[in-house]
Amino acid sequence: MTDEKPKRIKVTALCELCHARKAVMKRPKNLQKLCKECFYNVFETEIHNTITNAKLFQSGDKVAIGASGGKDSTVLASVLKTLNERYNYGLELVLLSIDEGIVGYRDDSLATVKRNQIQYKMPLEIISYKQLYDWTMDEIVSCAGIRSSCTYCGVLRRQALDRGAAKLGINHVVTGHNADDMAETVLMNLLRGDVARLEKSTTIVTQSSGSPIKRSKPFKYTYQKEIVLYAHYKKLDYFSTECTYAPEAFRGTARELLKSLEAVRPSCIMDIIYSGEHLVLAPKKKKVTTQYKNKKKLTEQQQEEMEINPDGSVSLKSKKQEFKDGNRCEKCGYLSSNKICKACVLLAGLEMNRAKVTIDNNTAVDGAAKLTKTLEQLSF
């Protein structure tokens, strides 16, 4: 009763690697129990191995870290800085953030990125939707509704990251997508029968057609649980508030399913990625039917027609002819596989709604009077 010495540690409670310190965590990957020091070591080394096995970087590369201020990108910035110094990658690391213009969410998370900039001594570039597209996400949502917010935001962010990187003269953006995210995407594509995406969803390096900028995911094999633990134990400064707009509903469902599966079988995240990596689509068989023969006669006619994609964009050429690099969007001049890039198609739809509100020669003062006048002039 009087003995206040620290509790004696049972042998079974010791770290399974160093056998000296008390284990503090259990790895979901292999159920190994590790102490803090060994966990840091294993965590960082695995990411280093992922980077070297995939030959992600070359000495002298300038690499932008897509930084949101959230846990994944904060840990990514911290780990890449550590590894760059430890293994002499010779990388020049830059933080690249996108300001979608979401009050109460992105403004707070950008404050975190600005602190990271100082903590990690990295230059920071912020690209805003407002300056790039003249729309903030808040304005888009008030115009197009909350349900499609993720669609707009996703398309616009993809291009914003590319443009931000191009502005900095960088052709490689790393993102904090982790193993859980990847398994989630595999599940989603599987559940939707989206086989074309399924095959590509586990590649570590991706590149949009026509884009000179490649993206990679050094956390491809890193569990979310370990990222959160790493951030927690290292006391990293990260931001964790959910976006104020509706999350992509189907992804949420896939995430819950995955979390429930993980609770029963922690290795399933790795297993799903492994399955995804080894899925190869059988080449499409050409069916020579009467229909096909009839179509063949029509090909001359077809070549003059433009193909309209479901999302409203216009394909430059028929599907058989592969996309050539260097096409530019007719509206914004940015690289695009279509005549008009996806961002411009979406923005054009939005502009049509906005244009009606600011009617020409409206000299009325701002405010209620203007609104009434505007409403009077509206015609459907």
Added chain:
Amino acid sequence: MVIKVKVEFLGGLDIISSSVREHKCSIPLEEGEATMKDLIEYVTKNIITDAKDIPVFIEDDTVRPGILVLINDTDWELEGMEDYVLESGDVFTFTSTLHGG
């Protein structure tokens, strides 16, 4: 008799407790010992502000998958999970891993 412990909600999980991250709790103990199960029950009854948010924290009578639980900074999977016996001065950290990164 009561057991005094600290409960923390991190990683955005503080939305279930009116954005209060740290809670000092006194868990009533009549006899025997209190376990993690009692703490979870205490949290659902006394800390979660809106009963609608209980499913954010609980699923199938235990902490929802995707919420990381640390007992004195150690993964609760190493501490017997729901069967862990509470001691005065313990710190329980619940971190959501489900929030965007």
